[in-house]
Amino acid sequence: EVQLVESGGGLVQPGGSLRLSCAASGFTFSSYSMNWVRQAPGKGLEWVSYISSSSSTIYYADSVKGRFTISRDNAKNSLYLQMNSLRDEDTAVYYCARGPQPSGYYYKYWGQGTLVTVSS
Amino acid sequence: EIVLTQSPGTLSLSPGERATLSCRASQSVSSSYLAWYQQKPGQAPRLLIYGASSRATGIPDRFSGSGSGTDFTLTISRLEPEDFAVYYCQQYGSSPFTFGGGTKVEIK
Numbered sequence: 001e002v003q004l005v006e007s008g009g010g011l012v013q014p015g016g017s018l019r020l021s022c023a024a025s026g027f028t029f030s031s032y033s034m035n036w037v038r039q040a041p042g043k044g045l046e047w048v049s050y051i052s053s054s055s056s057t058i059y060y061a062d063s064v065k066g067r068f069t070i071s072r073d074n075a076k077n078s079l080y081l082q083m084n085s086l087r088d089e090d091t092a093v094y095y096c097a098r099g100p101q102p103s104g105y106y107y108k109y110w111g112q113g114t115l116v117t118v119s120s
Numbered sequence: 121e122i123v124l125t126q127s128p129g130t131l132s133l134s135p136g137e138r139a140t141l142s143c144r145a146s147q148s149v150s151s152s153y154l155a156w157y158q159q160k161p162g163q164a165p166r167l168l169i170y171g172a173s174s175r176a177t178g179i180p181d182r183f184s185g186s187g188s189g190t191d192f193t194l195t196i197s198r199l200e201p202e203d204f205a206v207y208y209c210q211q212y213g214s215s216p217f218t219f220g221g222g223t224k225v226e227i228k
Contacts, residue, residue, distance in 0.1 A: 035217075044208060044219060044220070044221050044222045045157070045159075045165065045208050045210070045219040045222075046219065047210070047216060047217045047218065047219060050215070050217070059215040059216070059217075060216075061216045062121070062216065095164055095165075100167075100170075100176070100177070104212075105153070105212035105217050106153075106155040106167065106170050106210060106212045106217075107155075107157075107165070107167060108167045108176060108177075110164035110165060111164065112164060113164060
């Protein structure tokens, strides 16, 4: 069974940093591209970032480019999102997500999400 | 960036009725790379449709997707009580892989 478990969320002040993790199990992590998607409280979904299976291809939403860094450790079956220079508008539940196929850009499998709150 | 506009914002219907949700793109979505998701409160989204019209594994056949280019539709043929939720479209033909603002299907 595919499982994605996010961690690392919490309360951080504007301008601060946070590192999210996503622990994957139930599939060959190193074969699949991965994504981060977020959802502000009471709002819609926003795609944040994509990383290919080998980390050779990475994409970011314009809203986080230059501030967030996606990475992965295939030996540890883990996906990461380093978030710097956090703003109030980054407050959201952050989901890691995977497609049904190795290189999918749409998402069949989602974690339960981790809440990031940016506030002074 | 491709902007997806979903309409209506809210759809008030009764169980057994037909629901028609629209997703319009600001430019053509390549190869009909459009997906639909259902989300219920406190839950992660659930993939319903990919490739504009292909149902994901385990999705009931009352859900169907259609369209191409800039206009896409999700149809729920007969609403079941568990179908009342928020629905999102997403284009994945080009980065950034944008989502629409969502349509809430509520019980009338």
